[in-house]
Amino acid sequence: MNEITQKMRFAAREILEKKEVNYVIGWEKGSFAYQSPPVFIDKGEDVDRLIWDEFCISNLAVYLLDERCRETKVGLFVKGCDSRGVVRLIQDRQVPRDRVYIMGIPCPGVKDPVKSAKAGREQAPLADKCLYCTSKNPVLYDVILGDKVQEGSLTGENERFAEITDFEEKDLDKRYEFWSQQFDRCIRCFACRNICPACNCAVCCFEQPRVGWLSKYVGRSQNEFYILTRALHVAGRCIECGECERACPVNIPIMKLNRKIIKDINELFGQYEAGLDLEQTPPLGRYETDDPDEFAD
Amino acid sequence: MQRLLGFVGIEPERLQVRWVSSSESDRFAKTITEFTAIIRKLGPNRKLRDAYE
Numbered sequence: 001m002n003e004i005t006q007k008m009r010f011a012a013r014e015i016l017e018k019k020e021v022n023y024v025i026g027w028e029k030g031s032f033a034y035q036s037p038p039v040f041i042d043k044g045e046d047v048d049r050l051i052w053d054e055f056c057i058s059n060l061a062v063y064l065l066d067e068r069c070r071e072t073k074v075g076l077f078v079k080g081c082d083s084r085g086v087v088r089l090i091q092d093r094q095v096p097r098d099r100v101y102i103m104g105i106p107c108p109g110v111k112d113p114v115k116s117a118k119a120g121r122e123q124a125p126l127a128d129k130c131l132y133c134t135s136k137n138p139v140l141y142d143v144i145l146g147d148k149v150q151e152g153s154l155t156g157e158n159e160r161f162a163e164i165t166d167f168e169e170k171d172l173d174k175r176y177e178f179w180s181q182q183f184d185r186c187i188r189c190f191a192c193r194n195i196c197p198a199c200n201c202a203v204c205c206f207e208q209p210r211v212g213w214l215s216k217y218v219g220r221s222q223n224e225f226y227i228l229t230r231a232l233h234v235a236g237r238c239i240e241c242g243e244c245e246r247a248c249p250v251n252i253p254i255m256k257l258n259r260k261i262i263k264d265i266n267e268l269f270g271q272y273e274a275g276l277d278l279e280q281t282p283p284l285g286r287y288e289t290d291d292p293d294e295f296a297d
Numbered sequence: 298m299q300r301l302l303g304f305v306g307i308e309p310e311r312l313q314v315r316w317v318s319s320s321e322s323d324r325f326a327k328t329i330t331e332f333t334a335i336i337r338k339l340g341p342n343r344k345l346r347d348a349y350e
Contacts, residue, residue: 168304176306176344221345228301257301264300294299295314 004052004105007145008077011103012047015075021101024075025063027056034116034124038063050077057110057127059241061085062197064095073099079107081129083138084239084275085197090140091278092237094200104138106149112246128255129242132160139276161263164256179224185250186223192244192254198234198274205229231257236265236284239275268292307344310335 012024028039028049036055040063041047059082067074078086083104089095109130116124132155137148167175190206193199206214206226214229215222231254240262244254265272269283269291299309313332317325 172303172306172308174306175304179305180344220347224305224345228305232298232301257304260304261301293316296316 002052004146005050008050008052008103008105009047011143011145012041012050012075013044015101016041016044016047020073021075022072024050024077025060026050026077027052027058027060029053032113032117033121034111035113052077052105054109054111054124055113055116057113057246059085059195059197059243061089061241062195062243064089064100065197065200067099068094068202071099073101075101075103077103077105078138078141079105079110080135080137080139081107081133081239081241083140084135084273085241087140087275087278088237088239089197089200091275091282092200102138102141102143104141104144106137106144106146108136108149109133109154126154127242127246129240131155132240134273135276140278161259164260164263167256168260180220182252183220183223183227186218186227186252187250188218188223188226189249191247191249192252193230195243195247196234197241197243198237198239199230227252227254227257231261234258235261236272236282237274238262308339308342310339311342 008026012026015021016024023040023042024047025038025040027036029051030037034055036051036053036058038058038060039049041049056079060076060078061082062085064074064076064086076082076086083102086095086100086102090097109126111124112127115127119125134151136151138144167178170178190204193204193206205211206229209216214226238258238261240255240258242255244258245252248254265283272283274282298314299312302312303309313328313335315328317328
């Protein structure tokens, strides 16, 4: 058992026994060595289920949404990227700051469960999101477990958008062909939406079939309509936790769209990383007189 | 949105967004004429027509 796991259990037991929180959300060891699914613990004696290892990839911030209409207080373990999710939820007024007790874990990077299943536990590569990650240490926390790790992405800013830039240079019809193959696979299970901390509308527009936002027809055009709408909906609020892509049962490269939009926002509105600062409004949530206005020429 | 459409391989010119006030009839006519010219040049859209076939 590693040091952080011990600290997690200790911290969780303490706040549960003092009744400071109603329950704690963390990770446990599941059926597979290469997966650490989320666990919800409400009794002090159960804290030994909590663990921390390189497979704690799930972003637990999204589970705060289950509590948005209640008076519960939740203890939450966060990695660097997850803490940005919490910041976003607080900024979006989804969760009051005092209703969540944040226990931060400095994260050296986690491993992709699918790749790990193939490559084996030791050889498994880091998840894609961790290669570009610039906030390994939590940005918002009540208590931090363990020593802070060295910041800075493993690949650098250019590498982060390299795939996007390459793809943009391709022929228009090639791009269409690539994406239609992706969209054709979508089964509209809404896993990407349910797991996304930026997708926090109480009622989703895609669940109102009668108003005509979207037909129930599952096919290329309507799937594309759904995926692009969702991509633009989380624009400027996506924290690049990559959960949508991980949850997708048909492996649609959703992060490629999200990263493209992040790149555009950086070019149009100046460099911005979502969820780093509680005080800073997202670029698409405020108006500046020098905003680009391509539509008004 | 134009950028995103281009990214997924739809001709971005098919979407045009312009700011026209209700009192700017000349500008409205001009905008539409321009837009139809662009669309005529592009021809009918053959992409994403699956729901109508």
